[in-house]
Amino acid sequence: MTNRLLARLGHLYLGLILVFLYAPILVMAAMSFNRSEFYQLPFDFTTDWYAKLWHNGEILAAAGRSVWIAGTVTAIATVLGTAASIALYRHSFPGKALLRALLFPPIAIPWLITGTAMLVFFFGIGLDRGTPAVIIGHVALALPYVIVVVSSRLATLDPALEEAARSLGARPWTVTRAVTIPWILPGIIAGALFAFAVSFDQFVVSYFLSEPGDSTLPVLIYTSIRKGFTPEINAVSTLIIAVSMALMLLAARRVRFGGED
Amino acid sequence: MAEVRVERLVKSYGAARALDEVTLDFPDGGFFGLLGPSGSGKTTLLRAIAGFVAPDAGHVFIAGRPVEDVPVEAREIGMVFQSYALFPNMTVAENVGFGLAVRKISGAERARRVAEVLELVQLGPYGARKPQQLSGGQRQRVAMARAIVTRPRVLLLDEPLSALDKALRVDMQIELKRIQREVGITTIFVTHDQEEALSLSDRIGILRDGRLIRTGTPREVYSAPGDAFTARFLGEANILRGSVEPAGLRLADGTLLPGRATACMAVRPEHLRLTAAEPATSHRLRLRLVQRIFGGASGTAVLDWQGQRLKATGPDDTFADLAEGQEVWASWTPDRALPLTD
Numbered sequence: 001m002t003n004r005l006l007a008r009l010g011h012l013y014l015g016l017i018l019v020f021l022y023a024p025i026l027v028m029a030a031m032s033f034n035r036s037e038f039y040q041l042p043f044d045f046t047t048d049w050y051a052k053l054w055h056n057g058e059i060l061a062a063a064g065r066s067v068w069i070a071g072t073v074t075a076i077a078t079v080l081g082t083a084a085s086i087a088l089y090r091h092s093f094p095g096k097a098l099l100r101a102l103l104f105p106p107i108a109i110p111w112l113i114t115g116t117a118m119l120v121f122f123f124g125i126g127l128d129r130g131t132p133a134v135i136i137g138h139v140a141l142a143l144p145y146v147i148v149v150v151s152s153r154l155a156t157l158d159p160a161l162e163e164a165a166r167s168l169g170a171r172p173w174t175v176t177r178a179v180t181i182p183w184i185l186p187g188i189i190a191g192a193l194f195a196f197a198v199s200f201d202q203f204v205v206s207y208f209l210s211e212p213g214d215s216t217l218p219v220l221i222y223t224s225i226r227k228g229f230t231p232e233i234n235a236v237s238t239l240i241i242a243v244s245m246a247l248m249l250l251a252a253r254r255v256r257f258g259g260e261d
Numbered sequence: 262m263a264e265v266r267v268e269r270l271v272k273s274y275g276a277a278r279a280l281d282e283v284t285l286d287f288p289d290g291g292f293f294g295l296l297g298p299s300g301s302g303k304t305t306l307l308r309a310i311a312g313f314v315a316p317d318a319g320h321v322f323i324a325g326r327p328v329e330d331v332p333v334e335a336r337e338i339g340m341v342f343q344s345y346a347l348f349p350n351m352t353v354a355e356n357v358g359f360g361l362a363v364r365k366i367s368g369a370e371r372a373r374r375v376a377e378v379l380e381l382v383q384l385g386p387y388g389a390r391k392p393q394q395l396s397g398g399q400r401q402r403v404a405m406a407r408a409i410v411t412r413p414r415v416l417l418l419d420e421p422l423s424a425l426d427k428a429l430r431v432d433m434q435i436e437l438k439r440i441q442r443e444v445g446i447t448t449i450f451v452t453h454d455q456e457e458a459l460s461l462s463d464r465i466g467i468l469r470d471g472r473l474i475r476t477g478t479p480r481e482v483y484s485a486p487g488d489a490f491t492a493r494f495l496g497e498a499n500i501l502r503g504s505v506e507p508a509g510l511r512l513a514d515g516t517l518l519p520g521r522a523t524a525c526m527a528v529r530p531e532h533l534r535l536t537a538a539e540p541a542t543s544h545r546l547r548l549r550l551v552q553r554i555f556g557g558a559s560g561t562a563v564l565d566w567q568g569q570r571l572k573a574t575g576p577d578d579t580f581a582d583l584a585e586g587q588e589v590w591a592s593w594t595p596d597r598a599l600p601l602t603d
Contacts, residue, residue, distance in 0.1 A: 158344055158346060164407075167338055167339065168363060169335075169364055170334055174363055183349070
């Protein structure tokens with residue numbers, strides 16, 4: 001009796017969580033197809049906002065810039081993070097524990113503070129605001145995520161696998177390429193997705209480090225909401241969600257997160 | 262193929278000495294078993310020969326050349342790991358061909374040698390499978406094939422059969438021995454399973470606390486263990502202690518075992534004869550039969566002598582006429598009493 005009741009409550013709880021998570025998104029997606037600019041009902045289907053979006057050069061340019069920056073950040077952070085994870089896995093050196101510990105605070109420190117610090121630092125070393133500064137900032141933010149995810153996958157690697165490859169005559173780089181990387185690939189892909197998400201969603205650091213008129217999509221959305229909300233923002237957000245959900249589903253089909261089975 | 266020699270090998274982990282001045286020769290083409298309890302240093306010794314462990318002092322020679330400065334990948338060894346360590350992202354054939362691929366051996370030649378060695382381990386049709394689709398015994402044979410296909414100078418086996426269940430383990434012992442004889446590679450293997458060591462090896466070495474305490478053929482070591490640890494570790498042994506008198510060994514219960522004596526000696530369970538009537542030899546003990554254990558082909562009698570547990574074994578119905586709880590005599594022929602240092 002109690003078990004069944006608990007199971008029902010569990011289902012209800014799960015249902016509520018899904019509603020809270022997805023209801024606002026569904027409303028937003030619905031409103032991007034509603035004719036009224038002020039979210040008035042009855043619902044009147046239209047694709048006008050998408051057509052308008054298609055002609056809004058400002059939003060399209062910002063979206064393109066966001067994708068380009070996120071792609072670059074993903075590439076850099078994934079390569080650096082994977083290399084760092086393998087180094088931390090293979091070698092012991094003085095200060096290794098400290099270095100590992102230092103990787104976590106960037107995840108916990110509020111982005112507002114990190115962003116301010118970066119702004120001050122970049123100003124100090126004479127690096128102007130602009131896309132390079134944004135990319136460097138995003139890489140710094142994304143790197144710990146990649147290292148954490150790849151390292152947790154590396155922790156499941158049987159050391160005997162690498163030793164077996166060496167005993168068969170493989171040099172260190174061959175061992176890495178033929179044995180280590182295939183094993184940690186799910187972690188690398190997951191880390192890359194995190195890196196992309198961290199960069200693509202990033203507002204604070206982008207806001208601080210990008211030049212006015214050269215902003216990323218989150219920054220543009222923020223500034224245009226302040227000016228006055230239009231359903232075009234709903235439309236672009238819906239598109240972003242659709243694309244990122246599709247990417248996640250693709251990744252989930254290829255990779256099982258959280259290890260084997 | 263080559264002979265291997267280790268000379269005064271020392272390796273410490275903190276205060277613990279994993280290897281303490283170990284000197285040992287592994288003859289060319291031989292099957293050498295390293296035996297010892299966990300923590301005895303046997304795995305460290307194997308890994309030092311492979312090159313995964315850098316010794317603090319001493320030398321490893323392969324084919325007469327010191328290999329301290331030769332990294333693992335250039336030592337031309339084959340190794341089989343306890344977990345088999347088959348590459349999960351590769352097929353059986355790719356696993357076996359890995360060592361040939363890193364040696365830049367061309368596709369056709371590689372395929373031929375992979376097929377040949379898979380045939381040798383009786384896995385001919387399994388080349389296209391993934392390791393995950395194989396049984397434990399098959400994985401073991403793939404690991405073996407992968408280790409020997411490169412024609413290494415030495416084959417190192419780290420507890421190669423311990424992951425298999427008992428029935429399969431006996432089959433694989435026979436298989437392992439057959440493969441080793443066919444390819445004739447100098448083989449060194451580590452085990453804590455004494456039966457495995459006895460049945461596979463040409464020679465064995467017994468390690469304890471990082472020191473090599475006994476080497477020889479299995480028969481030599483079993484029939485003349487030399488010390489109490491070896492006697493107990495290799496096979497089972499009833500250890501008898503007493504004080505040496507001019508006439509012989511005086512045991513705690515007053516029994517005098519006549520003849521040349523050492524303060525400690527052992528009698529193997531299979532050499533103890535149990536009788537209800539007093540035997541016509543002075544090499545005997547009066548003790549109590551605690552329990553009879555039926556073991557199919559063989560039977561075991563658990564005995565209590567002065568509070569010490571002894572064991573006797575024999576063919577299935579040897580002890581059928583004795584009752585549990587009965588006082589009995591255990592006797593042996595004097596040459597079966599093995600003198601030991603303590």
